[in-house]
Amino acid sequence: MSQAKIGVQAMMLKEKFEELGAYDTLKKVSELGYHSIEISQIPMTPENVEAIRKASTDFGMEIASMSAGLKPMTEGQESLSTHFDKIVEDCKAVGADILRIGILPFDAMASLDKVIEFAREANSYAEKLAEHGIKLYYHNHHIEFTKYDGKFLLDIIREEAPLLGFELDVHWIQRGGRNPIEVLKEYEGKVDLVHLKDYRISQLPDEAFEALNNGDMKAFMQAFTNIIQFAELGEGTLDLPGIIEQSIKSGARYLLVEQDDQYGRDPFDCLATSRDYLYENGYKHLF
Numbered sequence: 001m002s003q004a005k006i007g008v009q010a011m012m013l014k015e016k017f018e019e020l021g022a023y024d025t026l027k028k029v030s031e032l033g034y035h036s037i038e039i040s041q042i043p044m045t046p047e048n049v050e051a052i053r054k055a056s057t058d059f060g061m062e063i064a065s066m067s068a069g070l071k072p073m074t075e076g077q078e079s080l081s082t083h084f085d086k087i088v089e090d091c092k093a094v095g096a097d098i099l100r101i102g103i104l105p106f107d108a109m110a111s112l113d114k115v116i117e118f119a120r121e122a123n124s125y126a127e128k129l130a131e132h133g134i135k136l137y138y139h140n141h142h143i144e145f146t147k148y149d150g151k152f153l154l155d156i157i158r159e160e161a162p163l164l165g166f167e168l169d170v171h172w173i174q175r176g177g178r179n180p181i182e183v184l185k186e187y188e189g190k191v192d193l194v195h196l197k198d199y200r201i202s203q204l205p206d207e208a209f210e211a212l213n214n215g216d217m218k219a220f221m222q223a224f225t226n227i228i229q230f231a232e233l234g235e236g237t238l239d240l241p242g243i244i245e246q247s248i249k250s251g252a253r254y255l256l257v258e259q260d261d262q263y264g265r266d267p268f269d270c271l272a273t274s275r276d277y278l279y280e281n282g283y284k285h286l287f
Helices: 010-020 022-031 046-058 080-094 106-110 112-130 153-160 170-175 180-186 206-213 217-224 240-249 267-280
Strands: 005-009 036-038 062-067 098-101 135-139 165-169 193-196 198-201 228-231 254-257
Touching: 005 010, 005 062, 010 022, 010 267, 022 046, 036 254, 046 062, 046 080, 062 080, 062 254, 080 112, 106 112, 112 135, 112 153, 135 193, 165 170, 165 180, 170 180, 170 193, 170 198, 180 240, 193 240, 206 217, 254 267
Parallel strands: 005 036, 005 254, 036 062, 062 098, 098 135, 135 165, 165 193, 193 254
Antiparallel strands: 198 228
């Protein structure tokens, strides 16, 4: 079994990519101690592809995976159905052998039939990508833990798309009501990618008590039921050592630190907090 590597999910750095450029953003990521990255929500312009390729060489940065949907979810967005050859070329240019679908298409959330249609189409693209030495993976959120006739949607996708791998996001698994460690066990051998982010219950905001004082119980209860946050590693409630150990047992190649919302903190500072937690808990050798 090859050793898993801890890296970064680039989505949380998309504003840094715009501000600093791809090369200098990856330089900063490297200086923080991370040496692998998943590219997501970054425009794959020729300039960015070249900057990512050069940075990976200059800073010893592995490109863990690239991202694409089956179809455009916004106008002009690249996708496998519209830009297949370019996506394959971009993966090869930066040395990535994994491509991941970041979310279930919104229109596929309408019914089980549409999810099955998506899964079968994804399986078809997984077969086509395999001809180019690229594996296709699917990233979960919480909606995949909806049940249909006693089966979780995520398990149905796995059944309908046997060639598809899975990128398990431990925060979203927890938000979906499952134990991340148990899901990682169930997907052993199918999970090369894991998103590491903690699960924090925040304090009620001042606005909630203002609503309470004004007699607006609806607004107060909305705030009361919406205090889950994405957290830096070690700042929440997840059993991260257990998750990391099970991820490795389940065959993960990359454990990618991600925080969907940083709540006003600089994302580089958030990555430093997560790095420090991982160092302190004995995982420095995975960087």
